[in-house]
Amino acid sequence: MPDDDPTAVPADGRLALRADCANCFGLCCVALTLTASADFAMNKEAGKPCRNLRDDFRCGIHTRLRSEGFSGCTVYDCFGAGQKVSQETYAGRDWRREPSTAQQMFQVFPVMRQLHELLWYLTEALTLPAAEPLHAELRRARDVTERLTDSPAGSLAELDVSAHRDGVATLLQRTSELARATAPRRKRRNHRGADLIGARLRGADLRGADLRGAYLIAADLTGADLRLADLIGADFRDAELAGADLTGSLFLTQAQLNAARGDASTKLPPALTRPSHWAA
Known part of the structure; x- marks a missing residue:
């Protein structure tokens, strides 16, 4: 639901x-x-x-x-x-x-x-x-x-x-x-399937990163830049997305957002909406 x-x-x-x-x-x-x-x-x-x-x-x-x-x-x-x-x-x-x-x-x-x-x-x-x-x-x-x-x-x-x-x-x-490939080359890191549970990624520049299937449970992504990051299957349960930039991220779904925590300053792709349980 x-x-x-x-x-x-x-x-x-x-x-x-x-x-x-x-x-x-x-x-x-x-x-x-x-x-x-x-x-x-x-x-x-x-x-x-x-x-x-x-x-x-x-x-x-x-x-x-x-x-x-x-x-x-x-x-x-x-x-x-x-x-x-x-x-x-x-x-x-x-x-x-x-x-x-x-x-x-x-x-x-x-x-x-x-x-x-x-x-x-x-x-x-x-x-x-x-x-x-x-x-x-x-x-x-x-x-x-x-x-x-x-x-x-x-x-x-x-x-x-x-x-x-x-x-x-x-x-x-x-x-x-x-x-x-259109993201800055030095930013295109491979974190596919990585264990990033609880990771401190506040303000991280993750543009163009491969985060497919990454475990980002309870990770702190406050203010992180996730533009052009591939997010298929990434586990965002209880991840902190306050102020994060997800515009232009690849293959993000509403379910992933609903599992995370964010606020009014979180930037979202136009096809997705801000979950009602997020902080104002």
Whole structure:
């Protein structure tokens, strides 16, 4: 359940890739497994509805998720997969009124989410001037991915989405290299997959850095410059982003922002919004 402003419109046409909970059958509240932790106040098996899910598929504690111990719900983002599965793949037939759809629907949802996440990245990649040599390949990859999202439920349930994701990942890596090459050479450091938990990076110049999959949990990035940094898969849980410059960062998602801490001085890409729980 996104913790950002649902009315904000991404500048590059990614509106359809934003979660629309009003048109979803509460799929993230049913299909996924929850493990009791600091992020979730209970254990829940995949396929079992969350105790907070109402009959109308709305969350009964949506405005109190963080105070009730469900901060993980405010971080999760389906990239619009929920409404796609609910309203298009299953044409508005929900798992409560038609229980026979439930098992397959819960299999399809995580596949669709991965496809929509790839569409988010590919759409962003096509906005990058430095990646123009790859635009034709990126458009083909986006078209193929979009066609996959329109597949029948049975095909989606059996799709080898990991194989498709691997192919797109290679293309996005090439895109990243072209974009980051425009940053000052001495700044393009490789921190891919690095353990930067709790790192003191206040004011750091990270322009063009490769931070793919980096562990930035509770890192202090106050005032850091992250322009042109590749942030795919970087773990920003409880990272301090007050005053950080994320404009022009590569492949940042709303979920990553929702997991972090920031304030009114944090500079964001136009396609993303300031989380409501951030400091004023």
